[in-house]
Amino acid sequence: MLTLLNHYGPFSGFEFLVSTEVSMRQVSTIQAGRALAVAFMAAGALAFIPSSVLPKSRLAANVARRGALRMDVGEGGQKLAKIEQLKIRSDYLRHPLSEELDNQEIFLGTDAIQVVKYHGSYQQDNRELRKAGEQKKYSFMLRLKSPAGEVTPELYKVVDDLCSEYGQNDLRATTRQCFQIHGILKGNLKTVISSIMNIGSSTVGACGDVVRNVGCTPAPFTAPAYAYAREYSKIFAELFKPQTTAFSEIWLGDDKAASVEYWKGDIEKWDVEKIRGHDNGHGVLVKNKVEPLYGDRYLPRKFKISITVPGDNSIDLYTNDIGLVVLTDKEGVLEGFNVMVGGGMGRTHNKEQSFPRAADHLGFVAKDDVFELMKCIVAAQRDHGNREVRMNARMKYLVHNLGIDGFRGLVEGYFGKPIEPWRPMQEWKYMDWMGWHEQGDGKLFLGVSVENGRIRNFENGPQLKTALRRIVDEYNLSMVMSPAQSVIFKDIRPEDKAGIESILAENQVAPVESFDPITRHAMACPALPLCGLAITEAERTLPELTRKLHGLLEGMGLGEEQIITRMTGCPNGCARPYMAELAFVGDGANSYQVWLGGSPVLTRTAYALKDKVKMPEMEAFLAPIFRMYKEERQEGEAFGDWTWRVGKEGLLAKLA
Numbered sequence: 025m026l027t028l029l030n031h032y033g034p035f036s037g038f039e040f041l042v043s044t045e046v047s048m049r050q051v052s053t054i055q056a057g058r059a060l061a062v063a064f065m066a067a068g069a070l071a072f073i074p075s076s077v078l079p080k081s082r083l084a085a086n087v088a089r090r091g092a093l094r095m096d097v098g099e100g101g102q103k104l105a106k107i108e109q110l111k112i113r114s115d116y117l118r119h120p121l122s123e124e125l126d127n128q129e130i131f132l133g134t135d136a137i138q139v140v141k142y143h144g145s146y147q148q149d150n151r152e153l154r155k156a157g158e159q160k161k162y163s164f165m166l167r168l169k170s171p172a173g174e175v176t177p178e179l180y181k182v183v184d185d186l187c188s189e190y191g192q193n194d195l196r197a198t199t200r201q202c203f204q205i206h207g208i209l210k211g212n213l214k215t216v217i218s219s220i221m222n223i224g225s226s227t228v229g230a231c232g233d234v235v236r237n238v239g240c241t242p243a244p245f246t247a248p249a250y251a252y253a254r255e256y257s258k259i260f261a262e263l264f265k266p267q268t269t270a271f272s273e274i275w276l277g278d279d280k281a282a283s284v285e286y287w288k289g290d291i292e293k294w295d296v297e298k299i300r301g302h303d304n305g306h307g308v309l310v311k312n313k314v315e316p317l318y319g320d321r322y323l324p325r326k327f328k329i330s331i332t333v334p335g336d337n338s339i340d341l342y343t344n345d346i347g348l349v350v351l352t353d354k355e356g357v358l359e360g361f362n363v364m365v366g367g368g369m370g371r372t373h374n375k376e377q378s379f380p381r382a383a384d385h386l387g388f389v390a391k392d393d394v395f396e397l398m399k400c401i402v403a404a405q406r407d408h409g410n411r412e413v414r415m416n417a418r419m420k421y422l423v424h425n426l427g428i429d430g431f432r433g434l435v436e437g438y439f440g441k442p443i444e445p446w447r448p449m450q451e452w453k454y455m456d457w458m459g460w461h462e463q464g465d466g467k468l469f470l471g472v473s474v475e476n477g478r479i480r481n482f483e484n485g486p487q488l489k490t491a492l493r494r495i496v497d498e499y500n501l502s503m504v505m506s507p508a509q510s511v512i513f514k515d516i517r518p519e520d521k522a523g524i525e526s527i528l529a530e531n532q533v534a535p536v537e538s539f540d541p542i543t544r545h546a547m548a549c550p551a552l553p554l555c556g557l558a559i560t561e562a563e564r565t566l567p568e569l570t571r572k573l574h575g576l577l578e579g580m581g582l583g584e585e586q587i588i589t590r591m592t593g594c595p596n597g598c599a600r601p602y603m604a605e606l607a608f609v610g611d612g613a614n615s616y617q618v619w620l621g622g623s624p625v626l627t628r629t630a631y632a633l634k635d636k637v638k639m640p641e642m643e644a645f646l647a648p649i650f651r652m653y654k655e656e657r658q659e660g661e662a663f664g665d666w667t668w669r670v671g672k673e674g675l676l677a678k679l680a
């Protein structure tokens with residue numbers, strides 16, 4: 025079967041097709057195509073290659089053309105996304121940010137806004153404070169990078185202080201296992217970022233078209249598989265860190281950071297620089313002294329990697345560009361990893377060419393080859409990801425267009441050998457790791473559920489910020505950020521349990537067992553008032569809704585039912601709504617697209633059942649669905665599995 029991958033204005037005379045059936049036999053053709061591309065680049069005559077000189081293999085032709093496009097930026101009339109040209113002009117993420125940081129304005133210009141993302145920051149403005157004819161109330165969101173979600177007590181204290189002094193006095197625990205500080209004024213950015221760098225943390229690559237914070241199952245078990253997951257997520261964080269020196273130049277000037285990044289201590293035995301620089305001769309590295317892996321245009325779009333162990337899908341693994349599962353032998357010795365590729369959440373309303381996607385199983389890789397394979401996958405996306413249409417730039421579209429077998433063939437071209445088949449594993453479970461657990465070495469860990477990730481002192485409510493700080497001050501505990509926007513304290517001595525519980529109780533922080541099961545597993549994105557893309561509310565609306573939904577279920581005798589529920593203020597999908605069993609995606613003022621059918625273990629994408637359901641009508645809309653679920657489900661069948669089995673058309677017919 026042949027699929028039309030793309031065609032472009034200047035190229036519309038030749039429609040380049042790509043086979044979705046790429047096998048190992050074709051890998052050599054791919055390589056031939058890439059070699060050809062290199063030759064073309066050398067000739068510098070790309071834009072107008074007549075189809076007659078292109079090789080017979082359409083795949084090779086496609087590869088040649090794409091390789092060529094990469095080299096021909098801004099010439100030959102290709103419709104490159106503007107941001108691609110900006111990346112080159114930035115000279116490895118410097119300009120025009122460095123100039124504009126020191127000017128008198130309270131905001132950055134459009135180009136500097138793009139560059140500052142790579143430094144971990146988004147420019148925002150409080151949309152509720154906008155007034156006609158007045159300057160917007162600009163501020164900056166700063167996102168830290170914390171590989172495997174780990175945060176030291178020293179770092180937590182600094183971040184807690186910074187958000188009080190320079191932010192809006194709260195912290196946001198994100199779905200990517202890191203903290204965000206909101207509300208920083210431009211004039212304070214240098215102080216805040218340099219403080220973070222000096223305590224051995226970083227904001228580098230927390231945003232932007234690079235490998236983002238590397239996720240990991242947050243459960244701090246000492247069991248070998250869990251320990252490997254943490255170790256490798258830190259190695260990957262280092263491996264894919266942008267190499268430009270722009271970050272320290274801009275934020276620290278001539279100084280060096282006072283401490284090296286704290287996670288480096290855990291991977292000292294690895295020579296990551298050597299791993300990064302190793303050239304297997306198949307085009308994984310580009311000829312670029314500054315960024316040998318990324319090149320001067322970095323990746324087409326953000327890139328997410330997470331790791332977990334068999335059976336533990338607390339991490340929402342299927343939403344990542346690359347998801348890895350640690351496989352050990354019976355003695356707990358690492359054998360390698362199962363690898364999945366091509367997950368991603370973002371979409372745009374009314375644009376069918378954008379869609380959420382759950383990752384496909386790529387195969388297994390032995391531990392000695394894992395770094396090379398990871399580099400190969402990133403290189404495949406670097407060279408073949410869509411840099412013309414930003415909406416389709418995530419790797420999920422490349423995997424979708426090629427099919428998983430075609431994509432595997434593409435990666436094998438870089439890898440230089442076949443990828444082994446995916447190994448069978450135990451079934452997935454979803455757990456949030458909240459509450460008390462034994463971690464395996466006599467110590468305990470405690471997951472503190474943070475509603476929608478917002479750590480602050482609530483008026484007439486939990487003094488969560490105070491409580492967490494006191495625990496860190498008094499017990500010097502490290503934290504792990506959870507992928508469900510909560511925090512886990514680890515390495516707790518059993519004799520400290522009572523003291524920690526009383527700090528939480530004194531500050532009215534409820535134990536997770538007291539949350540109803542809908543609220544406990546609910547997630548919302550920040551949305552209004554700060555997110556520029558928000559169409560409507562999320563974080564400020566969801567708590568009331570989940571309580572109502574739980575009440576509704578309770579009234580039907582379904583009070584114990586756990587339904588993974590998520591809400592976002594726009595289709596971008598920051599709280600991973602499309603995996604949930606029940607999700608609300610903002611599509612108008614106070615109105616939501618309702619999604620159903622995600623799996624209770626988060627392995628497939630849901631379907632949109634209905635657009636534009638107004639919030640006041642939400643309970644009335646869902647009540648009949650809950651009732652049918654109660655009456656028609658099979659024994660033990662989860663809500664998401666039932667709605668999936670009935671399907672969109674079936675459900676609409678029942679509702680009609």
Ligand SMILES: *[C@@H]1O[C@H](CO)[C@@H](O)[C@H](O)[C@H]1NC(C)=O
Pocket residue numbers: 176177500501502
């Ligand atoms: C607190 O814990 C960190 C490690 O997490 C350690 O480096 C530091 O020395 C501890 N501080 C005290 C006062 O015990």
Ligand code: SF4
Pocket residue numbers: 549550551552555556557558559562592593594595596597598599
């Ligand atoms: S999902 Fe949309 S509204 Fe929510 S934080 Fe992300 S971009 Fe903003």
